Amino acid sequence: MHHEAPIVSFLGLNFNLANILMITIASVIVFIIAVLSTRTLAMRPTGLQNFFEWVMDFVKGIIDSTMDWKTGGRFHVLGITLMMYIFVSNMLGLPFSIVYDNTLWWKSPTADPVVTLTLATMVVGLSHYYGVKLKGTKEYGKEFFRPFWFMFPIKIIEEFANTLTLGLRLYGNIYAGEILLALIAGGLATGFGGHLAAIIPMLAWQGFSLFIGAIQAFIFTMLTMVYLAHKVSTDH
Amino acid sequence: MLTSNLVLGAAGAGFNGGDILFQLAAFLILLALLKKYAWGPLMGIMNEREQHIANEISAAENSRKEASSLIEEQRELIKQSRLEAQGLIENAKKQGDVQRDEIIALARTEAERLKESAKLEIEQQKEQAVAAIREQVASLSVLVASKVIEKELSAADQEKLINEYIQEAGEGR
Known part of the structure; x- marks a missing residue:
């Protein structure tokens, strides 16, 4: 069950090559989806443009529910990017994981605490930055x-x-979702009967993970906006 | 085996400073690229649409107002023309009445005049006739007188003679 991580030291910093690979892949996928769907923009939206306009309105709704749009509008792009990136990252580990030479290469980047804590720290850091910027140091300190x-x-x-x-x-x-998937795939699916038996729980858990991945992306974005609102709005 | 897997940070031995930096950089780059190539244009078109819809709504509002004012104007015009037509009819009627009265009065005076003149003529004719009769009677009586004077006549002859003359006079007429 336990796989090694491909860690490389460079300039005194430890790089987990699997993380770097998956972060890059997730970013590229998000970028490609977003650019492809917004390449042919029309006043009368069709297909993917409709979907992305819905996403934008959805994030706008999240921001509107936590702060007024005048201060919150500047976080719109951040919110959409966060949600898309986290959702795609969550989905990446679902269909399979790749283990090569007892080293785990393919997984969700968000199944690593370093990645998620980096995002969280960035969000909280941003909230402090905008708190100082929008309200002034004195008011921020107070x-x-x-x-x-x-x-x-x-x-x-x-x-x-x-x-x-x-x-x-x-x-x-x-991470829990991936662990369970790995358990079902590795622990149960041994032999022909085991494979048959594993199909149902596998399907069920993948569906549930899909749901969880979407929900977590939404929650992360929502909480980001809540923390930002907490810092930048004058009355709450 | 499983427990060591669940421990925080078990995926990497030691502190993954590189991952943190990479994740941060990747996310910021993604943010910038998406803002430039995807979200920016999308927001632009959404704003444009919003503007367009707002414009269309205000245009529709304007044309609706215009239409209703036009309708009001037309209604006013119709009312006015109806009043005008009524006035015209009224006038024509009045004028007709006046004309009728005039014509009647004219006819009446004309008839009166004709009657008067006819009467006058009759009177004249009558007078003329009377004058003529009188003249003849005078000449006859002169004639009778001369005849009487010419010869003595018996009473019977005289009467016969007068009758003759009167008859003559009647026939002469």
């Missing part, structure tokens, strides 16, 4: 002592807790 001054330690802890939960929620869901 926010840590509201509603009472003694809430300050809790507020500080909250920032780290937010980062951790945001990243680990995504990681946990996807």
